[in-house]
Amino acid sequence: MNADYVQLADKYGCPFYIYEESAIRTQLERLRRALPDFRVLYSVKTNPHAPILRFMALNGVGADAASAGEVERAAAAGMPAEQILYSAPGKGGEQLRRALGRCRVTADSYTELTRLDELAGRFAVAAGVAAMRNDKLPVGLRINPDFSFGAGEFAAAAPGLSSKFGVDEESLAEKKEFFQGLKHIRPAGVHVFLRSQVLNAEALAASFAAVFKIAARCREELGWGLDFINFGGGLGIGSALERAEAGRELDLELLGRLAAELVRQYERRLPGVKLFLESGRFLVGRAGTFVTRIEDIKESRGKIHVIAPGGLSGFLRPAMLNLLAGLPGQTPGPLEPLFSGFDKHRVGLLKTGPGSTGSTGSSGPLKKVTVSGTLCTSLDVLAGEVELPDPQAGDILTVSEAGAYAATLSPFAFASFDRPAELYRAADGRISAE
Ligand SMILES: Cc1ncc(COP(=O)(O)O)c(C=O)c1O
Numbered sequence: 001m002n003a004d005y006v007q008l009a010d011k012y013g014c015p016f017y018i019y020e021e022s023a024i025r026t027q028l029e030r031l032r033r034a035l036p037d038f039r040v041l042y043s044v045k046t047n048p049h050a051p052i053l054r055f056m057a058l059n060g061v062g063a064d065a066a067s068a069g070e071v072e073r074a075a076a077a078g079m080p081a082e083q084i085l086y087s088a089p090g091k092g093g094e095q096l097r098r099a100l101g102r103c104r105v106t107a108d109s110y111t112e113l114t115r116l117d118e119l120a121g122r123f124a125v126a127a128g129v130a131a132m133r134n135d136k137l138p139v140g141l142r143i144n145p146d147f148s149f150g151a152g153e154f155a156a157a158a159p160g161l162s163s164k165f166g167v168d169e170e171s172l173a174e175k176k177e178f179f180q181g182l183k184h185i186r187p188a189g190v191h192v193f194l195r196s197q198v199l200n201a202e203a204l205a206a207s208f209a210a211v212f213k214i215a216a217r218c219r220e221e222l223g224w225g226l227d228f229i230n231f232g233g234g235l236g237i238g239s240a241l242e243r244a245e246a247g248r249e250l251d252l253e254l255l256g257r258l259a260a261e262l263v264r265q266y267e268r269r270l271p272g273v274k275l276f277l278e279s280g281r282f283l284v285g286r287a288g289t290f291v292t293r294i295e296d297i298k299e300s301r302g303k304i305h306v307i308a309p310g311g312l313s314g315f316l317r318p319a320m321l322n323l324l325a326g327l328p329g330q331t332p333g334p335l336e337p338l339f340s341g342f343d344k345h346r347v348g349l350l351k352t353g354p355g356s357t358g359s360t361g362s363s364g365p366l367k368k369v370t371v372s373g374t375l376c377t378s379l380d381v382l383a384g385e386v387e388l389p390d391p392q393a394g395d396i397l398t399v400s401e402a403g404a405y406a407a408t409l410s411p412f413a414f415a416s417f418d419r420p421a422e423l424y425r426a427a428d429g430r431i432s433a434e
Pocket of ligand 1: 046064087195196197232233234235278279281282337404
């Protein structure tokens, strides 16, 4: 939390998001240090803010794109086509036409492979697709493996599940002739993604091992000229409130050691194959803060209500926590990207009264309050019960972990409020608003 958020609030109005480049760089460096054999892809859906994409491009990070629009954003940020991997279910002809030649496409079904084959025949040569070898466009295939992470955040391998994503692993063998019959494309990549917010390094490494096995089978039994494997990722982050607890943070070094062993084990069987990891929240989740200003405080029948613009519609995820906490019965499991667990967001206060501008207000008497937004619904609650040091109208509220699935997932248009500004602080301290 930075004291200058008060000045930024005066300048840009509230609410706004701010993303800190130094925090993104720290995470990227940690990831690369721990997993040096893997090329990092940034999952654009997590936060498509242009300066973040440009930072990734400048630092050699590619894109995990989930729509033609994301392919276009990644390309506009300066990422080369071979580092943009486009994978999504139900890619129609229009999406594929927009993307061809600007990325590596990963098909999500046999229907899509047939569609791509036809499109590649008609358009790829004309579009000058540089990556074509033997006149065939290399494409990936998303595979639904015969394992899953099972229930719960820390669970290890369990049987494969039915899924709308990819093709079932067991269907591959009987499709050998189908693959050989493709005229204008050739399967050249394997993509598996099963779960976000995984905090168990051993479970992640076990999934990498299974993906290596699938890839080796594709090469050896199906005869694919394999160019790349996209292991997905799913790297989780413990929130600010959880980091102190053992087991609530991914052991990246352990994952790195286990992954390095696998890389060595498969080096000979998969020569020259590029290894990709895709990550969203791990890279940017903590780098963002949502900032708003207290406009009103009222006491109603024994409860203190702090009211600040940008609740449910400004930052949906914290509002979801409160909604789910109120449901009777069991605590829900992860519901990504809407909900990862309780206690994910820390609410802070910056005082703005005379002589106190920007102080974190730790000295005031703590008051238990409910922080609500300004929408016409009582579901519009940013923090159900939080203790704040003597909050006053005009003070600034900050909400942590606002870099991932935050601005991009929030229904700003509701009730015709203005869209919150998104600010970016570059390494040299300069702030941009785009
Ligand atoms: C295919 C795919 N890759 C990567 C991600 C990013 O996940 P995370 O933000 O947990 O890293 C997602 C998230 O939904 C995804 O669907």
